[in-house]
Amino acid sequence: DAGVTQSPTHLIKTRGQQVTLRCSPKSGHDTVSWYQQALGQGPQFIFQYYEEEERQRGNFPDRFSGHQFPNYSSELNVNALLLGDSALYLCASSLGGLSRESYGYTFGSGTRLTVV
Amino acid sequence: AQTVTQSQPEMSVQEAETVTLSCTYDTSESDYYLFWYKQPPSRQMILVIRQEAYKQQNATENRFSVNFQKAAKSFSLKISDSQLGDAAMYFCALPSPSNTGNQFYFGTGTSLTVIP
Numbered sequence: 001d002a003g004v005t006q007s008p009t010h011l012i013k014t015r016g017q018q019v020t021l022r023c024s025p026k027s028g029h030d031t032v033s034w035y036q037q038a039l040g041q042g043p044q045f046i047f048q049y050y051e052e053e054e055r056q057r058g059n060f061p062d063r064f065s066g067h068q069f070p071n072y073s074s075e076l077n078v079n080a081l082l083l084g085d086s087a088l089y090l091c092a093s094s095l096g097g098l099s100r101e102s103y104g105y106t107f108g109s110g111t112r113l114t115v116v
Numbered sequence: 117a118q119t120v121t122q123s124q125p126e127m128s129v130q131e132a133e134t135v136t137l138s139c140t141y142d143t144s145e146s147d148y149y150l151f152w153y154k155q156p157p158s159r160q161m162i163l164v165i166r167q168e169a170y171k172q173q174n175a176t177e178n179r180f181s182v183n184f185q186k187a188a189k190s191f192s193l194k195i196s197d198s199q200l201g202d203a204a205m206y207f208c209a210l211p212s213p214s215n216t217g218n219q220f221y222f223g224t225g226t227s228l229t230v231i232p
Contacts, residue, residue: 031218033219035220040125040225041224042120042122042207042209042224042225043161043207043222044222045219045220045221048218048219055218056218056219058219088159090159090161092161105163105220107160107161107162108160109158109159109160110160
């Protein structure tokens, strides 16, 4: 049973560029959440997609945008990259949103983004 | 507001010994869940254990157990018979209130080293 797949695993971008990260949810899951994990910090919630719409958003600027496709996969786009955007970006999938019980909340291994 | 605090950036333990990782939190809810996640070098967040706040009994999963003190808003993780594979970052996490969103709030993590 495939878990959450993220691509690429690593990438390096130049300040001011744009980047797209991709996430394929676990089989059977329909909801994708994105988190940013800066070095030495815990993950911070960026946004969540369900039924191809952004359902909730954390405290991130509009430079961060996303999309969910009919097959439930998702993309995270970051425009006008800043040095401070360097982080590990984690995708998590679940069924029907974040259930309170959350046994079904599965994380991917992340994309390490370095902005130079 | 939901907050999670982990005051131990780093901990170490001898193989086969016991270690306790600390976590305090704040929430206005009376019924909620708390989680410990493990993040090994592979970067994938793995659920270790969860606790339901309305349950008096502390959760246990094999060598992992919690000491949940609701009044003190404390939620520590005890790892018994530590193994080399337990070396990882450990994050305490609290979901958002059920009527306000779909995200986890994470602490800053504790890096656990297991000494052979």
